[in-house]
Every structure is written in structure tokens, then in C-alpha cells.
Amino acid sequence: MVLPAPRYRKPANDLRPALPPAQRSGYTSALASPGPFTEMEKLLAVTAIGPDRAGLVRDLSEVVTRSGCSIHESRMMALGSEFAMLMLVGGNWHAIGKLRERAAELQEATGLTITLRDASARPKVDAVPYLVDVVTLDHEGIVLGLSEFFASRGLEIAEMSTRRYNAPHTGAIMFSVQMTVNVPASVHMASLREEFFAYCDAENLDAVLEPAQR
Structure with a gap:
């Protein structure tokens, strides 16, 4: 064209x-590209929002990394006094299970509102x-x-x-x-x-x- x-x-x-x-x-x-994902990889769409403070990005990325997952895409920004994060995270079933547990612990410890949803590669x-x-x-x-x-x-x-x-x-x-x-x-x-x-x-x-x- x-x-x-x-x-x-x-x-x-x-x-x-x-x-x-x-x-x-x-x-x-x-955009039109589906992304470089492996067939065995499980994907999660992660959203987190809470009062803005130093270290939020570190806290959430540490939870992802220590669970054995990796961040494929992310968007992070301050919205007034709040800070919002959107991430597409990938890992095997075991790592995803760990991430769910650690995210719940982080939410309880910090007051962040964290949501995890199963996702798939874009066609x-x-x-x-x-x-x-x-x-x-x-x-x-x-x-x-x-x-x-x-x-x-x-x-x-x-x-x-x-x-x-x-x-x-x-x-x-x-x-x-x-x-x-x-x-x-x-x-x-x-x-x-x-x-x-x-x-x-x-x-x-x-x-x-x-x-x-x-």
C-alpha cells in the first residue's frame, strides 16, 4: 500500500x-505487531495504582523479577497525587503463581491497588x-x-x-x-x-x- x-x-x-x-x-x-512471546509463556496484564511516592516502580519491578517473571511492556505515570502502572508480564506457570502471591503481599504492605488479569499475545x-x-x-x-x-x-x-x-x-x-x-x-x-x-x-x-x- x-x-x-x-x-x-x-x-x-x-x-x-x-x-x-x-x-x-x-x-x-x-501496535500491529503481536510481540516476541514464546509458546510456553504465560502472560499477565498487571495494573497498580496508589499514592505517589519514591520507590513504587522499584517495589513493583522487584516483585516481578524475584518471582521469576519479566516485564514485556509497561506504562507508568503520575496522575495528580496518584501513581499508576500498567505492565504486561510474562513467565512460566510457576513464576506466575509466585507473582500472584507476592503481588498480594505488596498490596497489603503498601496500600497499592493491584490487579492481575490473564492475557494473551495480540494477534x-x-x-x-x-x-x-x-x-x-x-x-x-x-x-x-x-x-x-x-x-x-x-x-x-x-x-x-x-x-x-x-x-x-x-x-x-x-x-x-x-x-x-x-x-x-x-x-x-x-x-x-x-x-x-x-x-x-x-x-x-x-x-x-x-x-x-x-
Whole structure:
């Protein structure tokens, strides 16, 4: 499939927030690729949230490692006064059993809320990941509108992050959205691109749509 050139709509006064390199590279980590997992490996999706403090990442990663498991993917961030962690963890049945026990002990000792769910590798799909970068004055319904746009076309949002911040110089409250959308090869990309930017124009959103680096 030939990928059309990305279209850019640069916001006035360069109000788009700088995106750290680590966050940009994180876009492509869990998209169309199912991941390098072994057939005998058991996977767990682990979530943990609790009051932010130094050492939370160490505590949880230590529990995973000492149980004999390994971290395949992770997302960690502060949400107000709370700290949230999402991890995809792999190990054999014995290691997974140890992890369940140690996670329960850590939850009781620290007050973290920890959830473990059985997971499986993502099936391989014939899709191209696209980066969507949107910035606008903050108002209600931004995420809802964008998610409805892609859902109504049967497109999967693989990753998304949002941020509210003050614009430099003016101090206006801005809202930015970065997401990765998996676009099947059967989708006519030129038409999707035109529909997306027409939507952004109607909603007064400054947007970038470009293929993700893989």
C-alpha cells in the first residue's frame, strides 16, 4: 500500500507542546505487531495504582523479577497525587503463581491497588499504525469526539495519551492528544485523511496525521 504524504496543520504561535523522545518512541510499541512471546509463556496484564511516592516502580519491578517473571511492556505515570502502572508480564506457570502471591503481599504492605488479569499475545493484523497528534483550546468532548470518529470507521485506537497545559506567553489552557490508530490495508487512506482533517477543521482542532515509524 502506498502511504500518502502526511498533512500538517501547525497551530498558531507554535502552541503544540514539546513531546519527549521517549513518549514519541512509545507510540509504536504495541501496535500491529503481536510481540516476541514464546509458546510456553504465560502472560499477565498487571495494573497498580496508589499514592505517589519514591520507590513504587522499584517495589513493583522487584516483585516481578524475584518471582521469576519479566516485564514485556509497561506504562507508568503520575496522575495528580496518584501513581499508576500498567505492565504486561510474562513467565512460566510457576513464576506466575509466585507473582500472584507476592503481588498480594505488596498490596497489603503498601496500600497499592493491584490487579492481575490473564492475557494473551495480540494477534497479528494487516494494519499500518498512524500517529495522530491534536492540540486545541481546552473544552469538553475532545477525546469523545476523536474516539467516535475512529470507532465509527471501525479503526482501533492502540494507544492514547492526553495532557492539559498552559500555553506559553498567553497562558491559555490547552489540551493535547497523542494517539496511535491501526489502519487496515483495506482502508483508502486518502479518503480517511480528508475526512479526518475535515472533522478537525469543523471542531477547530490543529492536527497531524502521519505513519508511525516501525
